[in-house]
Amino acid sequence: MSTRSVLFVNLRRIKREGFESLVAARRLGYRVVLLGRALPEFATELVDEFHQVDTYDTELALKTAREIAANNDIAGVVNFTEIDVQLVAAIAAELGLPGMPVEAAVRARNKLAMKNALTHIDGVLPKFARVGDLADLREAVAHIGFPCVVKPTGASGSKGIFELHGEADLEPAMAELSRIADPAFDAVFRQFGAEFIVEEYLTGDELSVEGFVAAGQVHSLLLTDKVTTVPFHLEVSHRLPSVLPAAAQEQIMARAAEIVLALGFDNCSFHLEAKWDGERMGFIEVAARPAGDYIASHLVKAATGVDFFANVIRVATGEPLRLTPDRDLHAGLRFVFAEHEGTFDGLDGVTELFEEPGYDHVFTEVTPGSRVALPPANFGSQRVAAVCARANSREGLDALLDAAGDQIKVRLS
Ligand SMILES: Nc1ncnc2c1ncn2[C@@H]1O[C@H](COP(=O)(O)OP(=O)(O)OP(=O)(O)O)[C@@H](O)[C@H]1O
Numbered sequence: 001m002s003t004r005s006v007l008f009v010n011l012r013r014i015k016r017e018g019f020e021s022l023v024a025a026r027r028l029g030y031r032v033v034l035l036g037r038a039l040p041e042f043a044t045e046l047v048d049e050f051h052q053v054d055t056y057d058t059e060l061a062l063k064t065a066r067e068i069a070a071n072n073d074i075a076g077v078v079n080f081t082e083i084d085v086q087l088v089a090a091i092a093a094e095l096g097l098p099g100m101p102v103e104a105a106v107r108a109r110n111k112l113a114m115k116n117a118l119t120h121i122d123g124v125l126p127k128f129a130r131v132g133d134l135a136d137l138r139e140a141v142a143h144i145g146f147p148c149v150v151k152p153t154g155a156s157g158s159k160g161i162f163e164l165h166g167e168a169d170l171e172p173a174m175a176e177l178s179r180i181a182d183p184a185f186d187a188v189f190r191q192f193g194a195e196f197i198v199e200e201y202l203t204g205d206e207l208s209v210e211g212f213v214a215a216g217q218v219h220s221l222l223l224t225d226k227v228t229t230v231p232f233h234l235e236v237s238h239r240l241p242s243v244l245p246a247a248a249q250e251q252i253m254a255r256a257a258e259i260v261l262a263l264g265f266d267n268c269s270f271h272l273e274a275k276w277d278g279e280r281m282g283f284i285e286v287a288a289r290p291a292g293d294y295i296a297s298h299l300v301k302a303a304t305g306v307d308f309f310a311n312v313i314r315v316a317t318g319e320p321l322r323l324t325p326d327r328d329l330h331a332g333l334r335f336v337f338a339e340h341e342g343t344f345d346g347l348d349g350v351t352e353l354f355e356e357p358g359y360d361h362v363f364t365e366v367t368p369g370s371r372v373a374l375p376p377a378n379f380g381s382q383r384v385a386a387v388c389a390r391a392n393s394r395e396g397l398d399a400l401l402d403a404a405g406d407q408i409k410v411r412l413s
Pocket residue numbers: 126149151155156157158159161199200201202203206228232233273284285
């Protein structure tokens with residue numbers, strides 16, 4: 001093993017994704033130094049050195065990163081999480097490592113700064129406006145019209161996405177958003193606080209683009225088709241590669257490249273979310289990190305053979321990317337939802353499900369015995385499990401994911 005190290009800033013909350021990210025660095029021969037709020041149990045044997053820091057405290061985190069670099073040969077600094085994009089950019093700049101420009105990192109994290117930087121690109125943005133309070137929202141909606149969506153500018157994980165269909169929806173949405181946009185509810189709100197954006201409602205098929213920017217070059221790997229719940233837009237399923245027509249995919253890839261370059265992204269992975277209305281792409285947002293929901297950690301590899309997480313390490317250390325597929329399969333996942341609140345007691349039907357070889361994994365996302373609640377009380381716990389499958393065709397994949405939804409039952413008490 002080399003004596004060079006990769007500096008990780010925090011790990012993804014989902015253990016299996018965190019695990020895969022650490023394994024990717026080790027497989028490429030690096031030591032792992034972790035700077036983060038906590039060292040989860042599963043990571044102890046994969047992390048060579050752990051430095052516990054409140055990573056919301058940028059000055060302290062930067063100081064610790066400098067100390068780490070003084071004692072280690074750091075080849076690159078990586079984030080797999082949304083909230084650490086800016087800190088990782090700042091550390092890369094400070095240590096002279098490949099990274100994303102610090103100004104671009106703000107645009108990656110704040111949905112308003114992001115949209116403000118893209119107004120010159122024709123026809124991709126929904127109408128949008130900044131919202132601080134109910135009066136702002138009323139004024140903005142008068143201009144944007146219904147339906148529209150109001151959401152926090154700096155959150156992720158679909159925390160606080162409210163559809164607005166008429167005047168009566170404005171006050172309840174703002175009341176909920178003011179309650180949610182509080183660091184006590186979720187620490188993500190320590191970064192941008194109670195700032196919101198209202199957007200015209202985009203229609204069409206929802207999708208994401210998974211890719212990288214390396215030394216100023218955009219590499220869009222593939223498109224993922226996505227389905228979300230009504231009305232809170234929690235992800236239900238992801239299927240890849242997309243089956244949109246080739247001409248649509250070409251246009252979307254071209255738009256995605258234009259967007260990430262206009263934002264100044266560089267030396268990072270990206271996960272761009274959009275809708276395709278049959279004629280044009282409507283842009284939702286782009287994250288400067290790999291996709292979650294097991295897309296980057298498991299599905300891309302299952303469908304194409306490309307190791308997305310290994311490439312996240314490569315882009316951070318300045319190594320050439322390896323993005324050539326070695327297979328041509330269809331992979332996807334569907335979440336299993338709790339139908340009401342209660343205590344999660346486990347899943348029925350899993351053993352029977354695995355009689356069918358197309359299923360790769362069933363992951364639980366909630367610990368058995370814990371309470372689950374539905375949005376808007378809680379945005380994270382309704383999805384209790386995820387089923388991943390693989391097939392030779394999209395039809396085959398659809399059949400597997402549909403059957404999984406029927407077969408797996410959530411036990412609640
Ligand atoms: N302008 C819009 N028009 C239509 N749907 C939207 C719009 N904005 C958001 N949504 C829906 O809400 C979802 C979450 O929105 P967004 O990606 O902006 O928030 P997020 O908190 O970053 O979510 P996540 O981390 O899950 O991607 C989108 O994937 C989409 O389904």
